[in-house]
Amino acid sequence: MLSEVLVNVAAVTALAPLIDGVERKVRARLQCRRGPPVLQTWYDLAKLFRRGGVRTGEASFTYAAAPYVVFANLVLALALMPTVFNASLSFAGDVVVLLYLITAASIFLVIGSISSGNPYAVTGSNREVSIAVASKLAVGFAVATFIIDKGSLTLRKVFPAVLPPTASAFIALASLLVVTYIESSRLPFDIPEAEPEIAGGVLIEYSGRELGVVMYSLILKRVVLTTLFIDLLIPRWAPYAPLAYIALVFAIPLAFTCIETFCGRFRIDQALSLIRGLYVVAGVGVALALIGF
Amino acid sequence: MRSSVSKLIEELGGYGEVRVLRKGLIHLKACREDLPKIAELLHWGLGGYFSVSVGVDERPVDGLLHVYHVFSIDELGTYVVVEASVSPAHPRMPSITPVVDAANWHEREVTDFIGVEFVGHPEPGRLILPYDWPEGVYPLRKDFPYDSKVSVGEVPDEVVVDEKGLEGYTKLPVGPYHPALHEPEHFILYVDGERVVDARYKGFFIYRGIEKVAESRLTVNQVPFIAERICGICGYTHSCCYCQAVESAAGIEVPERALYIRSTLLEIERIHSHMLWLGVAFHVLGFDTGFMIMMRVREAVMSIAEMLTGNRKTYGMNLVGGVRRDINEGRKEVVLRALRRVREEFRESMEDILRMREIVSRTKGVGVLTYNDARRLSVLGPVARASGIDTDVRKRHPYAAYKHVDFRIPVYRDGDVLSRLLVRYEEVLESIGIVEQLLESMPRGEILCEEVEIPEYRKGVGATEAPRGEDIHFVITGRDNKVYRWKPRAPSYNNIPSTIVMLRGERLADAPVIIASNDPCFSCTDHLVVIDVRRGVRKVVRGEELARRW
Amino acid sequence: MGVVTERYPYEPVEVPEGFRGKPVIDPERCVGCGACANACPPNALTVEDDLEAGVRRVKLFLGRCIFCGRCQDVCPVEAVKLTKEFELSAMSAEDLYQVVELRLAKCLVCGRAFTTVRLALETARRLPEDQRRLALICPECRERMSSHLISYARW
Numbered sequence: 001m002l003s004e005v006l007v008n009v010a011a012v013t014a015l016a017p018l019i020d021g022v023e024r025k026v027r028a029r030l031q032c033r034r035g036p037p038v039l040q041t042w043y044d045l046a047k048l049f050r051r052g053g054v055r056t057g058e059a060s061f062t063y064a065a066a067p068y069v070v071f072a073n074l075v076l077a078l079a080l081m082p083t084v085f086n087a088s089l090s091f092a093g094d095v096v097v098l099l100y101l102i103t104a105a106s107i108f109l110v111i112g113s114i115s116s117g118n119p120y121a122v123t124g125s126n127r128e129v130s131i132a133v134a135s136k137l138a139v140g141f142a143v144a145t146f147i148i149d150k151g152s153l154t155l156r157k158v159f160p161a162v163l164p165p166t167a168s169a170f171i172a173l174a175s176l177l178v179v180t181y182i183e184s185s186r187l188p189f190d191i192p193e194a195e196p197e198i199a200g201g202v203l204i205e206y207s208g209r210e211l212g213v214v215m216y217s218l219i220l221k222r223v224v225l226t227t228l229f230i231d232l233l234i235p236r237w238a239p240y241a242p243l244a245y246i247a248l249v250f251a252i253p254l255a256f257t258c259i260e261t262f263c264g265r266f267r268i269d270q271a272l273s274l275i276r277g278l279y280v281v282a283g284v285g286v287a288l289a290l291i292g293f
Numbered sequence: 294m295r296s297s298v299s300k301l302i303e304e305l306g307g308y309g310e311v312r313v314l315r316k317g318l319i320h321l322k323a324c325r326e327d328l329p330k331i332a333e334l335l336h337w338g339l340g341g342y343f344s345v346s347v348g349v350d351e352r353p354v355d356g357l358l359h360v361y362h363v364f365s366i367d368e369l370g371t372y373v374v375v376e377a378s379v380s381p382a383h384p385r386m387p388s389i390t391p392v393v394d395a396a397n398w399h400e401r402e403v404t405d406f407i408g409v410e411f412v413g414h415p416e417p418g419r420l421i422l423p424y425d426w427p428e429g430v431y432p433l434r435k436d437f438p439y440d441s442k443v444s445v446g447e448v449p450d451e452v453v454v455d456e457k458g459l460e461g462y463t464k465l466p467v468g469p470y471h472p473a474l475h476e477p478e479h480f481i482l483y484v485d486g487e488r489v490v491d492a493r494y495k496g497f498f499i500y501r502g503i504e505k506v507a508e509s510r511l512t513v514n515q516v517p518f519i520a521e522r523i524c525g526i527c528g529y530t531h532s533c534c535y536c537q538a539v540e541s542a543a544g545i546e547v548p549e550r551a552l553y554i555r556s557t558l559l560e561i562e563r564i565h566s567h568m569l570w571l572g573v574a575f576h577v578l579g580f581d582t583g584f585m586i587m588m589r590v591r592e593a594v595m596s597i598a599e600m601l602t603g604n605r606k607t608y609g610m611n612l613v614g615g616v617r618r619d620i621n622e623g624r625k626e627v628v629l630r631a632l633r634r635v636r637e638e639f640r641e642s643m644e645d646i647l648r649m650r651e652i653v654s655r656t657k658g659v660g661v662l663t664y665n666d667a668r669r670l671s672v673l674g675p676v677a678r679a680s681g682i683d684t685d686v687r688k689r690h691p692y693a694a695y696k697h698v699d700f701r702i703p704v705y706r707d708g709d710v711l712s713r714l715l716v717r718y719e720e721v722l723e724s725i726g727i728v729e730q731l732l733e734s735m736p737r738g739e740i741l742c743e744e745v746e747i748p749e750y751r752k753g754v755g756a757t758e759a760p761r762g763e764d765i766h767f768v769i770t771g772r773d774n775k776v777y778r779w780k781p782r783a784p785s786y787n788n789i790p791s792t793i794v795m796l797r798g799e800r801l802a803d804a805p806v807i808i809a810s811n812d813p814c815f816s817c818t819d820h821l822v823v824i825d826v827r828r829g830v831r832k833v834v835r836g837e838e839l840a841r842r843w
Numbered sequence: 844m845g846v847v848t849e850r851y852p853y854e855p856v857e858v859p860e861g862f863r864g865k866p867v868i869d870p871e872r873c874v875g876c877g878a879c880a881n882a883c884p885p886n887a888l889t890v891e892d893d894l895e896a897g898v899r900r901v902k903l904f905l906g907r908c909i910f911c912g913r914c915q916d917v918c919p920v921e922a923v924k925l926t927k928e929f930e931l932s933a934m935s936a937e938d939l940y941q942v943v944e945l946r947l948a949k950c951l952v953c954g955r956a957f958t959t960v961r962l963a964l965e966t967a968r969r970l971p972e973d974q975r976r977l978a979l980i981c982p983e984c985r986e987r988m989s990s991h992l993i994s995y996a997r998w
Contacts, residue, residue: 031585033848119465123487123801265579266651267802268487515884518911589847596859603863603925609911617916618861 004087005079012083012249013075016223017041017216019250023257030261041219048212056116056205066112067206067213070105074220077101080155081227084245086236093153095143098228099136102183105221106132109202109214116205124202127268131182134275138179141282145172146232148289161232168288173232175282180229182275184222184253186260226252298369304334305373315541317371317690318754325360325377325386332362332389332396335373341366342671342684343393344756345782347767348403350434351378354750358384358409361767362396363754367689372754374767379409388414395671395787406433421497424448432505439502439509459483462490467804469498480792480808484801492796494789504779512774513539513747517611520766523781524814525606526566529558530759531766531781532611537692538768539613539776542753543746548739549694551615556694557731558601558608559757560724565594565606566760567717567724568639570812574714575646577805578655583646590638593631600624615741625732636725643718656711660795660807663708670791673784674762675720676811678704679712686758693757698730710803710810717812750777759784761812785814858927863910865928868903868943872922875899875945875959879914879923888914888923892956898944899959905931905939920965950981952988957981 021038028035037043055064080098082088110125145168150158161169206214230248234241266274302319305311308331309323323331335341347361357378364373379386388411390396400411401420408431411417419426425445431437462483469477477498483490503523507516520535521528533555540547568591575583595605601620602608610616620628646652662672667680677684685702687695703719705712749772756765762784771777788811795807849856858864877890880901887907892899903923914923933939947956948963958966958981967978977985 029846031582032589032846033585034846034850119463123465126487261582263580263649263651265655267655267800269800270651270654511884515882515913518884518909518913522909592847599862600859603861603912604910607909609863617912 001087004085005089008083008085008087009075009078012078012223012227013220015249016219017045019223019253020219022250023253026254027257027261030258045212045216048215049209051208053206053208053210056118060115063112063115063205064210066108066115067210067217069108070112070217071213071220073101073105073108074217074224077105077224078220078227081224081231082159082236083227083249084242086241088155090154090156094155095147095153095158098155099139099143102221102224103132103136105217109217113202113205118205120204121202124204128202130268131271131275134272135179135182135278138175138275138278138282139183141279141286142172142176142179145169145282145285145289148286155231159231160235163235166289168285171281171285171288173229175278175285176229176232178278180225180252181256181259182271183225184256185218186256222253223249298371301339301366301369301371301373305331314374314752315544318541319371319373320752321373321375323375323377325379328362328375328377328387328389329392331375332364332392335364335366335375336393336395336671339366340368341373342668343389343395344372344671344763345765345767345780345786346396346399346403347778347780348407348409348433349769349778350407350431352381353435356380358407360386360403360407360409361752362389362399363765363767365690365756365763367684370690372690372756374752374754381408384409385412386410387412390414390416393671394669395790398786398790399782405431407431408434421500432502439505459491465801467808478813480796480804482796482801482804487801489796489799489801489804492793494793496789504781507776507779508771511776513770513776514612514774516776516779517613518609520781521607521609521611524783526569527562527759527761527764527783527814528606529562529608529610530757530764531783532608533559533693534755534757534759534764534766535768535779535781536611536613537755537757538753538766538779539747539755539770540753541755542751542768542770543613543748544751545614545742545745545747547615548742549736550619550738551740551742552694553697553731553735554616554618554620554740555611556698557620557728557735558598558610559693560728560731561594561598561601562608563724563760564635564721564728565591565598567721568594570717570760570809571643571714574806574809575652577809578652580646580649580652583652586642586646590635590642593635597628597631600627612741613747614743614745615739617741619740620732620735625735629729629732632725632728636722639721647718653711655803655806656709656714656810658707658709658711659803660710660799660810661708662791662795664706666791666794667708670787670794672762672788672791674759674788674812675713675716676788676791677762678702678716680708681706684763686756686763690756692755694731695727697734698727700724700727710806713810713812747774761785761814762788783814785811789813858929862927862929863912864926865905865931866903866908866910866912866914866923866925868901868923868941869921870943872920873901873943873945874920874922874961874965875901875943876919876962876965877901878917878919882913882917884911884913885909892947894947894956897947897956899947901943901945903941905941906936948979950984951976951979952984953981955981 018038018041020041021036024040025035025038077098079089080094106128110128113121114125146158146161147153149161149166149169152158161173203211203214226249229252230245234244302311302313305319305321308327309321312320314320321331332343336343341364344363344365347363349359349361351357351359358381359376359378362375364375366373377386386409388400390400390411391413397416398420400414401417403409404411404417405420405422425448427443427446430443462485465482465484467480467482469479479495479498481493483492503519507519511519517532517535520531523531539545568587572584572587572591575581575587598608599605601624602610602618610618662676662680664681667677667682672680673684681704683702683704686692688702700723703716705716747770749770751770753768753770754765755768756763764784765782767778767780768776769778792808792811792813796804799807875890880888880890885907887904887909889902890899891902910925912925915925945959945961948958948960949956963978967975970978980988
């Protein structure tokens with residue numbers, strides 16, 4: 001069992017940059033360009049890992065350690081969910097732990113970035129925290145719905161959310177899908193990184209190997225969120241589950257990329273007001289769950 | 294205010310000797326004490342605008358240092374060159390900046406390079422010369438060889454700016470390196486959370502000393518090639534402007550067909566420049582797909598330029614007296630066909646993009662420059678037209694073949710980034726129409742005036758409507774096939790100071806798009822000799838901030 | 844929608860006729876008059892006489908060239924032409940130079956090497972037959988001879 005969990009985690013971690021590569025290719029084609037080869041993200045990460053980073057004089061331990069902590073958080077989060085195989089680390093209350101790990105990933109990144117002392121990093125972190133806090137509330141509502149529906153705090157009992165199908169579950173799933181889009185730093189929400197505006201924001205002081213780890217973490221975060229969504233959607237015991245997982249873990253980001261390609265970037269206040277709109281939707285889900293739908 | 298050229302000459306006559314150098318160019322030799330009054334009359338009283346100041350070391354000619362302030366009286370299609378001089382022993386004259394804000398940088402530049410002090414200037418201090426340049430060494434004086442090496446002083450650790458009243462705000466430097474900017478410039482933004490409270494600008498990092506090089510070791514017909522390299526996107530307009538200035542000074546008649554060819558290429562340049570700007574603006578707004586779309590549509594225009602001139606952007610077409618290459622019938626057909634497609638694709642894409650909520654909401658009402666501020670700062674081109682000023686050199690001081698074609702000047706009143714965007718959008722469509730008209734009606738004939746005589750010490754002004762606004766070159770012809778003085782002034786020189794006004798009170802996230810909305814050409818600006826640049830505000834919160842300058 | 848980007852440098856790129864690429868001097872045609880060097884705005888073309896070796900060197904340095912084509916415009920014998928070549932990176936600076944060496948010719952009167960053999964021939968070709976020997980007399984000597992004739996000859 002544990003070996004299957006390890007395979008799950010390793011496979012998905014290795015797959016993540018490939019998914020990103022496919023996304024870039026598709027985006028390029030939508031823009032009438034040839035695009036980089038699908039393995040390009042792997043090449044980029046490999047190049048970054050080969051290089052030492054350049055640190056500012058004020059960089060501290062938190063700054064240096066943060067990328068690795070973030071990465072570890074996300075890998076652990078993966079371990080809590082079945083991916084290819086129907087195996088995961090499961091225990092009572094792991095729903096809460098999962099949410100914690102995903103949130104902590106953002107927080108640790110922000111902490112590490114702020115400790116570099118760069119004013120752009122501070123601005124980017126401001127924005128990152130604003131969005132994270134706002135969207136977590138929406139996630140909270142959605143997850144609350146599932147918990148109420150299934151009456152359990154264990155992921156295995158909560159998955160999949162659509163069986164038995166309830167109105168509240170679908171609403172919660174829909175709002176979760178939107179949050180997944182937002183949390184994966186996609187246009188119009190890539191505000192914390194906003195390269196033309198704040199020169200990379202959260203990422204600005206990282207370079208070389210550490211930047212590689214940070215970028216890998218961001219890619220991994222997308223896969224973690226996608227995995228959560230997929231697991232809520234398809235029953236894990238079905239024989240087609242592994243194939244369905246692999247298909248969806250590519251298809252969902254690709255769908256997002258198609259949407260993203262045709263968007264400009266929101267300003268932070270515009271993003272926040274949209275997210276608050278989600279509360280209403282997600283709130284309805286909770287209400288329905290409470291009354292039994 | 295209805296006036297006429299003769300009335301103008303009469304009024305100016307009260308201040309000194311007036312000469313009509315040629316149609317559209319009046320010269321006034323004034324007493325330096327009268328300069329502020331004359332500036333008041335020309336910029337405010339007669340509704341003209343201040344264009345450029347030129348400092349010239351004419352000690353080899355008459356022992357004096359001269360300053361020329363050039364104003365444009367749009368209504369009369371006339372440039373007025375106001376000349377005053379000082380002796381090198383007491384090089385001081387009254388500043389006109391208290392009267393005309395726009396002259397701020399111009400006078401400081403004259404001080405830097407010629408050593409004339411402007412008494413009463415509100416913000417004297419080095420503009421272009423680096424901080425470690427030795428005192429009392431004025432590079433554009435004739436006794437300073439262009440290849441001199443100077444011994445430099447200490448460089449301060451930080452850029453020195455006046456920061457009164459801004460303690461406590463976070464300082465956010467934008468540049469000299471920043472992903473939003475494509476050339477080095479330095480804006481310091483004082484922010485309070487996400488709001489920009491104020492800004493300071495320090496530029497001229499890539500000043501190249503082209504004016505000096507041209508005076509010292511280039512022949513009259515070599516200068517167009519260096520003029521072209523002032524800018525990476527608007528080089529040809531500088532080349533035309535220079536040639537026009539020399540042609541104006543020497544009284545050279547350029548053949549009609551050459552004028553048509555020049556105009557055609559100038560419009561092609563405008564089209565590709567605006568498209569590039571649109572792409573960059575979309576990129577800055579996070580809409581990279583928009584950037585890709587613009588580049589794709591623009592590619593056809595670059596290919597047209599390459600086919601007609603031999604290079605995508607450095608056309609090398611001008612010599613004093615005409616152009617070097619003709620446009621034959623076959624090429625004309627190719628161009629017309631290509632432009633039809635460009636127009637269609639461009640219009641379609643832009644209409645789609647302008648329907649996007651993110652684009653409109655991030656440009657509407659952002660970075661406003663009011664009509665009054667625009668007049669005060671003498672901004673030019675699309676920036677001026679977006680703030681309600683109806684001005685365009687092609688209509689007001691017709692040059693090349695523009696008097697033969699029909700076109701509109703788009704003017705908007707809101708003064709925000711969206712207005713500037715729309716002005717440029719419409720200008721592209723108008724330009725395509727202009728090229729079509731020019732190609733269809735191009736007269737036969739010569740393309741270059743072979744016999745060209747250039748008498749010494751004649752003054753001339755050439756002006757064109759570059760993609761960024763009025764480009765103006767002032768030339769004094771010299772001897773031995775050289776120019777005595779050449780001063781190119783790109784439109785961004787007048788426009789960049791307005792960026793600070795636009796930035797005050799805006800959100801930080803909007804800063805890059807505001808800076809970009811000016812379409813600043815920093816290469817243009819830094820040059821003064823050589824020129825070239827890129828990158829848009831609401832009213833200031835506090836009254837006293839308005840009173841203070843940038 | 845298609846794809847508009849090209850696979851350069853894995854696929855070659857076509858440039859149109861009239862494209863201003865690398866200038867090349869035809870060593871068979873060049874006469875060493877120096878008109879190109881005179882016209883060249885960035886001084887990429889230079890002409891220098893090596894009296895010891897008895898040659899005139901016309902040097903084109905691509906590092907300074909701006910591909911304006913003025914040299915092509917002014918060359919009286921159509922020796923320098925701009926090609927369509929634009930891939931000009933080189934591993935060493937020497938590869939960016941083209942040098943044409945021409946034999947110097949001496950003045951018949953004072954013996955100073957003031958022109959090249961080819962230029963003298965070309966000049967002679969363009970003169971009427973009875974003035975052809977002037978092509979091999981240097982400008983200073985010609986001036987002296989003219990003023991002598993004007994002052995002292997009997998007309």
